[in-house]
Amino acid sequence: MTQLEGMDVSSATPHRSPDTEAVHAGREDLAALGLHAAPLDLSTTYPSHDSRAEAARLDEFAATGALPPGPPVYARLDNPTVARFERALARLEGTGAAVAFASGMAALTAVVLARAARGLRHVVAVRPLYGCSDHLLGGGLLGTEVTWTDPAGIAAALRPDTGLVVVETPANPTLAEIDLRAVAESCGPAPLLADNTFATPVLQRPAEHGARFVLHSATKYLGGHGDVLGGVVACDEETARELRKVRFATGGVLHPLAGYLLLRGLATLPVRMRAQSATAAELARRLADDPRVARVHYPRIGGAMVSFEVHGDPHEVIAGVRLITPAVSLGSVDTLIQHPGSISHRVVGPADRRAGGIGEKLLRMSVGLEDAEDLWHDLDTALGARRGTGERASAGAGEADSAGSGAGEATGDGELSARSSAPRRREPERAGR
Numbered sequence: 001m002t003q004l005e006g007m008d009v010s011s012a013t014p015h016r017s018p019d020t021e022a023v024h025a026g027r028e029d030l031a032a033l034g035l036h037a038a039p040l041d042l043s044t045t046y047p048s049h050d051s052r053a054e055a056a057r058l059d060e061f062a063a064t065g066a067l068p069p070g071p072p073v074y075a076r077l078d079n080p081t082v083a084r085f086e087r088a089l090a091r092l093e094g095t096g097a098a099v100a101f102a103s104g105m106a107a108l109t110a111v112v113l114a115r116a117a118r119g120l121r122h123v124v125a126v127r128p129l130y131g132c133s134d135h136l137l138g139g140g141l142l143g144t145e146v147t148w149t150d151p152a153g154i155a156a157a158l159r160p161d162t163g164l165v166v167v168e169t170p171a172n173p174t175l176a177e178i179d180l181r182a183v184a185e186s187c188g189p190a191p192l193l194a195d196n197t198f199a200t201p202v203l204q205r206p207a208e209h210g211a212r213f214v215l216h217s218a219t220k221y222l223g224g225h226g227d228v229l230g231g232v233v234a235c236d237e238e239t240a241r242e243l244r245k246v247r248f249a250t251g252g253v254l255h256p257l258a259g260y261l262l263l264r265g266l267a268t269l270p271v272r273m274r275a276q277s278a279t280a281a282e283l284a285r286r287l288a289d290d291p292r293v294a295r296v297h298y299p300r301i302g303g304a305m306v307s308f309e310v311h312g313d314p315h316e317v318i319a320g321v322r323l324i325t326p327a328v329s330l331g332s333v334d335t336l337i338q339h340p341g342s343i344s345h346r347v348v349g350p351a352d353r354r355a356g357g358i359g360e361k362l363l364r365m366s367v368g369l370e371d372a373e374d375l376w377h378d379l380d381t382a383l384g385a386r387r388g389t390g391e392r393a394s395a396g397a398g399e400a401d402s403a404g405s406g407a408g409e410a411t412g413d414g415e416l417s418a419r420s421s422a423p424r425r426r427e428p429e430r431a432g433r
């Protein structure tokens with residue numbers, strides 16, 4: 001372990017732009033090590049001839065959850081490659097610490113267990129959440145009891161044994177947005193967990209709005225290339241200590257190779273998010289103007305996710321794509337499309353899916369780095385004949401522009417500005433809850 005591990009990273013270095021942090025955070029010790037690229041430490045254990053010192057270090061960890069100084073003891077406790085990713089993500093989210101896990105679900109599990117260890121097993125949650133999050137909380141596997149509510153009902157749903165309030169914004173898969181500051185204020189003493197997987201810290205830093213736990217499936221945008229499974233919770237150092245204790249006890253650790261790939265992924269996160277968001281906003285505009293599409297969901301804060309409801313059979317769209325990958329997951333450099341009712345939210349019962357606004361006609365698309373025209377051509381073909389006319393579309397940028405959807409224009413930093421010159425037609429839905 002380096003001396004940098006376990007420190008409160010919020011005070012470690014002066015404030016720098018997120019673009020700079022993405023490239024440099026977590027790499028503070030490399031120059032002293034004489035390295036340019038981050039090293040990959042695959043050790044499962046670490047030698048020491050001093051058993052008394054090891055005992056003292058383990059006692060200290062067991063008592064506090066603070067990472068002991070000196071070299072690591074064992075990989076389930078601590079790994080320097082993973083710690084670089086944790087420091088970098090904490091810097092990007094503006095928190096004092098971050099704790100990485102084997103997957104996003106392992107990360108959420110650790111938070112729930114840490115709260116339950118304090119006797120606080122009641123959870124207040126807002127639908128929709130990612131399907132497996134919904135199932136983990138509501139299914140009772142971890143002994144939790146959930147009160148599902150809308151954001152306005154959070155304060156009334158709180159109980160003395162409420163240990164956690166869980167929201168996801170933009171939500172998987174409807175992209176519904178929540179006012180995090182308002183929600184955090186209504187949580188009282190209960191900590192707010194915000195799943196920030198879809199927005200990433202490039203578009204939104206929930207800790208600045210009062211979230212105590214910022215959850216990511218790191219598998220998605222943080223990794224960015226569809227080749228690493230991981231999860232992470234950004235939080236303050238005191239909270240991180242509780243999570244490290246749960247991680248050590250339960251073993252849901254992030255593999256060092258995953259930590260290596262995630263740190264590498266973070267370096268390009270802002271660039272990828274801006275490019276993918278610009279293409280997503282353009283596709284959302286075109287879909288909103290398409291008669292084969294009943295409804296388009298695109299977040300006010302932008303992002304690379306677009307969800308839309310078709311008039312026809314959504315399964316035919318999945319069957320019809322050729323360039324776009326028909327697969328669950330998101331956040332990769334290639335565009336993915338899936339049917340939430342069949343895959344990402346299958347584990348949520350039909351009535352609860354409906355309660356969360358997840359209709360059977362809904363498709364969820366994660367827009368990658370391909371050319372927008374190529375993606376539109378594939379979508380246009382997969383959507384099939386235009387309703388009523390049988391006409392095949394050949395929309396390009398010109399057609400989209402002349403359509404003047406008024407749906408807003410990606411500015412390149414994830415924000416949207418309304419087009420004012422063109423007549424307004426249908427817009428992607430941006431309504432919050």
Ligand code: MET
Pocket residue numbers: 130172217328329330343344345
């Ligand atoms: C196994 S289902 C889904 C994986 C991922 N969390 C998604 O929403 O696509």
